[in-house]
Amino acid sequence: MRIAIVDYSGHAFPVHLSRSLAGRGHEMLHLYFQEFQSPHGKLYKTESDPPELTIKPVSLGIPFPKYSLLKRRRHEIAIGKAFASTIHAFAPDIVLVGNCPLDCAMQISGRAKQLGYGVIFWQQDIYSSAIRRILSKRIGLPGRMIGAYYRNMEQRIVALSDATIVISEDFVDSIRTELAMPVTNVHVIENWAPLEDIPVRPKNNPWAVKHDLCDKKVILYSGTIGLKHNPQQILDLAANLKDEADTQIVVVSEGPFADWLGQNAADQGLSNIRVLPFQPYADFPDVLGSSDLAIAVLEEDAGAFSVPSKILSYLCAGRPIVLSAPTENLAARIIVGCGAGKAVPAADNKAFIAAVRELIVAPDACATAGRNARRYAETTFDIDKITGRFELIFREALAHKGLPARLVRMPVAA
Numbered sequence: 001m002r003i004a005i006v007d008y009s010g011h012a013f014p015v016h017l018s019r020s021l022a023g024r025g026h027e028m029l030h031l032y033f034q035e036f037q038s039p040h041g042k043l044y045k046t047e048s049d050p051p052e053l054t055i056k057p058v059s060l061g062i063p064f065p066k067y068s069l070l071k072r073r074r075h076e077i078a079i080g081k082a083f084a085s086t087i088h089a090f091a092p093d094i095v096l097v098g099n100c101p102l103d104c105a106m107q108i109s110g111r112a113k114q115l116g117y118g119v120i121f122w123q124q125d126i127y128s129s130a131i132r133r134i135l136s137k138r139i140g141l142p143g144r145m146i147g148a149y150y151r152n153m154e155q156r157i158v159a160l161s162d163a164t165i166v167i168s169e170d171f172v173d174s175i176r177t178e179l180a181m182p183v184t185n186v187h188v189i190e191n192w193a194p195l196e197d198i199p200v201r202p203k204n205n206p207w208a209v210k211h212d213l214c215d216k217k218v219i220l221y222s223g224t225i226g227l228k229h230n231p232q233q234i235l236d237l238a239a240n241l242k243d244e245a246d247t248q249i250v251v252v253s254e255g256p257f258a259d260w261l262g263q264n265a266a267d268q269g270l271s272n273i274r275v276l277p278f279q280p281y282a283d284f285p286d287v288l289g290s291s292d293l294a295i296a297v298l299e300e301d302a303g304a305f306s307v308p309s310k311i312l313s314y315l316c317a318g319r320p321i322v323l324s325a326p327t328e329n330l331a332a333r334i335i336v337g338c339g340a341g342k343a344v345p346a347a348d349n350k351a352f353i354a355a356v357r358e359l360i361v362a363p364d365a366c367a368t369a370g371r372n373a374r375r376y377a378e379t380t381f382d383i384d385k386i387t388g389r390f391e392l393i394f395r396e397a398l399a400h401k402g403l404p405a406r407l408v409r410m411p412v413a414a
Helices: 012-023 069-090 102-114 127-139 141-160 170-177 206-210 231-240 256-267 281-289 309-317 330-338 349-360 363-380 383-401
Strands: 002-007 027-033 053-058 094-098 118-123 163-166 186-188 217-222 247-252 273-276 293-297 321-325 341-345
Touching: 002 012, 002 069, 012 027, 012 053, 012 309, 012 383, 027 069, 053 069, 069 102, 094 102, 094 383, 102 118, 102 127, 102 141, 118 141, 118 383, 127 141, 163 170, 163 383, 170 186, 206 281, 217 281, 217 309, 217 349, 231 247, 231 256, 231 273, 231 293, 231 349, 247 256, 256 273, 281 309, 293 309, 293 349, 309 321, 309 330, 309 363, 321 330, 321 349, 330 341, 330 363, 341 349, 349 363
Parallel strands: 002 027, 002 094, 027 053, 094 118, 118 163, 163 186, 217 247, 217 293, 247 273, 293 321, 321 341
Antiparallel strands: none
């Protein structure tokens, strides 16, 4: 098959899938949005990559206005059209549309459908519900009206798609109820992180030495800080731990919220918090390895479904985790279910700080939680099995359309 995967955000696990599919002989075009500010995966060719893999950034050549609603919408429509044009030049059998805002996804899916390509919607959130929750909280009735507009758009994208892949069983009921759509062609594949890219690393590693962290108890936050994350919780944690001379909070992130965190920490004289920019992907295992404890925060509006990529990476790295998130959140259920750390209710700062304090002084409990985290990742993040499930969905979608998948160089694994 000729397969185009659009990973708007450039995360590690979608390009991991593209590599695996290319290894099975499929002609792969992996696309990502170059200007999107996020920790990226291995978005470059390596000597071991098969020739069937092409990784290509798509760019508008100007900064992305992430926090300006009107400018952002225009930008997302424009980048969607750019993705669609690039896909058209490749002429795939199947287009997998993942991690895309709805305006962008609509441009890609609509154009692909017009051209007769198979379209799979890789739904990472019930996007319109998230838009409605966030905007109605901020601007009231206009926010609910905008949410209704995007609900209609998300319904159209699902209807255009030959199949929908969701990241949690919880999505199935939400598609049925919130979107009022049939779920006969909805498939569940949970997100993962690339195990081979994130080995368990010792705390005293070259990155930790470079940043003078080897003799510190390191509490690490690595990843995006955006609208779903409250940096105040991290600042409050630093203030609470300011008298613990051997403890350092390290935040690896970029953008206005990361800048806010760094500036407010400086204004309050909190020398126990350090904000660093996103690090090269090759250093990522050592970044994670430098930590004694990994943290993440999700606002109540994040809902039940969001599983931040940082959590999946923490699991691979074998690090104990403290997560502040809605109690029904899938990431919280994973952490508690496999014994990888603690999950506390969203925005409950006292519980969050207490959980961090409890673990950071309990090396045996941290070691057990870290082993459980890695065990979960090794058991769950099997890329061969994951690839086979995507492959089957692609073939079924083409068969449903009455289109044969084009022959590939290598036989597909059973």
